[in-house]
Amino acid sequence: MSVQSNDQAGGLTGIQTSDQPLGRDDLARLVARDIKPGSFVNLGIGQPTLVSNYLEPEQNITLHTENGMLGMGPVATGDQIDGDLINAGKIPVTELPGASYFHHADSFAIMRGGHLDICVLGAFQVSATGDLANWHTGAPDAIPAVGGAMDLATGAKDVFVMMTLLTREGVSKLVEACTYPLTGIGCVTRVYTDKAVFLTGPGGVQVRETFGCTLEELQKMVPVPLQAASAVAS
Amino acid sequence: MLNFLESVNEAVAGIKDGSTVMIGGFGNAGQPFELIDALMDCGATDLTVVNNNAGQGDQGLALLIKEGRVRKMICSFPRQSDSWHFDAKFHAGEIELELVPQGNLAERIRAAGAGIGGFFTPTGYGTMLAEGKETRILDGRGQVFETPIHADVALIKAFQADGKGNLVYRKTARNFGPIMAAAAKHTVVQVSEIVPTGGLDPEVIVTPGIYVNSIVKVA
Numbered sequence: 001m002s003v004q005s006n007d008q009a010g011g012l013t014g015i016q017t018s019d020q021p022l023g024r025d026d027l028a029r030l031v032a033r034d035i036k037p038g039s040f041v042n043l044g045i046g047q048p049t050l051v052s053n054y055l056e057p058e059q060n061i062t063l064h065t066e067n068g069m070l071g072m073g074p075v076a077t078g079d080q081i082d083g084d085l086i087n088a089g090k091i092p093v094t095e096l097p098g099a100s101y102f103h104h105a106d107s108f109a110i111m112r113g114g115h116l117d118i119c120v121l122g123a124f125q126v127s128a129t130g131d132l133a134n135w136h137t138g139a140p141d142a143i144p145a146v147g148g149a150m151d152l153a154t155g156a157k158d159v160f161v162m163m164t165l166l167t168r169e170g171v172s173k174l175v176e177a178c179t180y181p182l183t184g185i186g187c188v189t190r191v192y193t194d195k196a197v198f199l200t201g202p203g204g205v206q207v208r209e210t211f212g213c214t215l216e217e218l219q220k221m222v223p224v225p226l227q228a229a230s231a232v233a234s
Numbered sequence: 235m236l237n238f239l240e241s242v243n244e245a246v247a248g249i250k251d252g253s254t255v256m257i258g259g260f261g262n263a264g265q266p267f268e269l270i271d272a273l274m275d276c277g278a279t280d281l282t283v284v285n286n287n288a289g290q291g292d293q294g295l296a297l298l299i300k301e302g303r304v305r306k307m308i309c310s311f312p313r314q315s316d317s318w319h320f321d322a323k324f325h326a327g328e329i330e331l332e333l334v335p336q337g338n339l340a341e342r343i344r345a346a347g348a349g350i351g352g353f354f355t356p357t358g359y360g361t362m363l364a365e366g367k368e369t370r371i372l373d374g375r376g377q378v379f380e381t382p383i384h385a386d387v388a389l390i391k392a393f394q395a396d397g398k399g400n401l402v403y404r405k406t407a408r409n410f411g412p413i414m415a416a417a418a419k420h421t422v423v424q425v426s427e428i429v430p431t432g433g434l435d436p437e438v439i440v441t442p443g444i445y446v447n448s449i450v451k452v453a
Contacts, residue, residue, distance in 0.1 A: 095405070104340035
C-alpha cells in the first residue's frame with residue numbers, strides 16, 4: 001500500500017520510527033543492522049567508517065578495502081600499528097583471520113566485477129533516480145580528487161549513502177538532479193540520513209522510515225516527490 | 235637481464251629527462267622512498283609520474299614535485315591534507331594533472347603489462363572524467379573506452395626477492411607494485427631482503443622475475 005504525503009497523519013505513524021533525528025552513531029548502527037549476514041562490504045572514508053563499529057561478529061561481514069585487502073579488522077592501536085597495513089583513508093588497521101591481500105587491479109576487479117554486495121559512501125548530493133555526486137565541488141580553484149569513488153559507485157551491487165539530509169544552510173542534499181559533478185548515474189539504492197531512510201531508483205523516491213518528523217514535514221524539506229515505501233524493505 | 239645492484243643511485247642512473255616513471259605505493263605504504271630520493275639526486279627532469287597520489291608531506295614524491303621535476307602527474311587522488319607541494323604547483327599552473335578513477339588507473343596499468351590495446355569500463359560513464367572519450371552501451375550499460383598506460387621505468391618496493399628476481403610483498407604495501415612491474419620497459423625494485431634462489435615458495439610468488447630488471451636491497 002502506498003501512502004501519499006497528503007494522507008491522514010494516522011496513516012503515516014508506521015514509518016516514523018524515532019521521535020528524534022538520528023545522530024551519526026545511531027545512523028551507523030542502523031546501517032550495520034541492515035547489512036545482510038555474510039555480505040562483502042566496502043565502507044567509504046568518513047562517516048561510513050563508523051558502520052564498522054556496529055557490525056556484530058555473528059553477521060559474518062567481510063570488509064574490503066580498495067588498497068588490496070579482504071578481511072580488514074579494526075583500526076590498529078599501539079604495537080599493532082604497521083605502516084604496511086593501512087585502509088583506504090591511509091589509517092593503520094588490523095587483519096582478521098582469513099584475510100587476503102591482492103594487488104590494485106584485482107582489488108578494483110572485485111568492485112567492477114560486481115562481487116561486493118554493498119558499499120557505503122558519503123555524498124554531497126543524491127538525485128531522485130539515484131545519481132550520486134560525492135567527489136568534487138566543481139569550484140574553479142578546487143583540486144579534483146576522485147580516488148575509488150566512481151569504481152565503488154559503479155561496481156557494488158547496492159550503493160548505500162550516509163549523509164545529513166540538509167546542508168548547513170538548510171538545503172536538501174536529496175535533489176531532483178545533481179548540480180555537483182557526478183560520481184555515477186542511477187547507482188544509489190538507499191540513502192540513510194538523520195531525518196529519514198530513502199529508497200531511490202527509476203521509480204522515484206520512497207521513504208522507508210522517518211526520524212523526528214512526519215512524512216508531510218519531510219516532504220516540505222525535500223524538493224522531490226516522496227511516497228511511503230509500500231512494504232518495509234529489510 | 236636481471237641485475238642486483240649495490241646502490242639506489244646506480245639503480246636509477248639510466249632514467250632520462252622526459253621519461254614516464256611509475257612509482258608504487260598507496261599513501262606511504264609501498265612507496266619506494268629510497269629510490270625516489272635517488273631519482274631526486276640523479277637530476278632527471280620533465281618527468282611524467284604515475285602514482286595513486288601526488289606526494290604527502292615533505293618526503294618522497296612530494297619533494298620531486300616541489301623541485302619542479304614533474305611535468306605531469308597521472309593519479310587518482312592528488313588532494314590530501316598534506317599534499318601542499320602538489321597543491322602549490324597545481325594552483326601556479328606549473329604541473330599538469332590527468333585525473334583517473336582509481337580502478338581505471340589500475341586497469342590501464344595492468345592492460346599495458348598484459349598487451350591490451352584498450353578496454354571498455356562502466357566506471358566514470360556519464361561523468362566529467364569520461365568527457366571526450368569513446369563510449370558504447372555494452373551489456374545494457376554505458377561504458378567508456380580507456381587506453382593502457384605504459385612507462386619507461388617503474389620504481390617499486392617489495393618485501394623479498396630471490397635470486398631470479400621473483401618478488402613477494404607485505405600486506406597492503408603490495409598495491410600497485412605487481413602491475414607497475416609488468417607495465418614498464420625497465421623495472422627497478424627496492425627490497426628489504428634478498429633470499430637465495432629457491433628460498434621463496436613458488437606457490438606464493440606474486441611478481442615473477444620476468445618483470446624485474448634491477449634489484450637493490452635497502453636496509
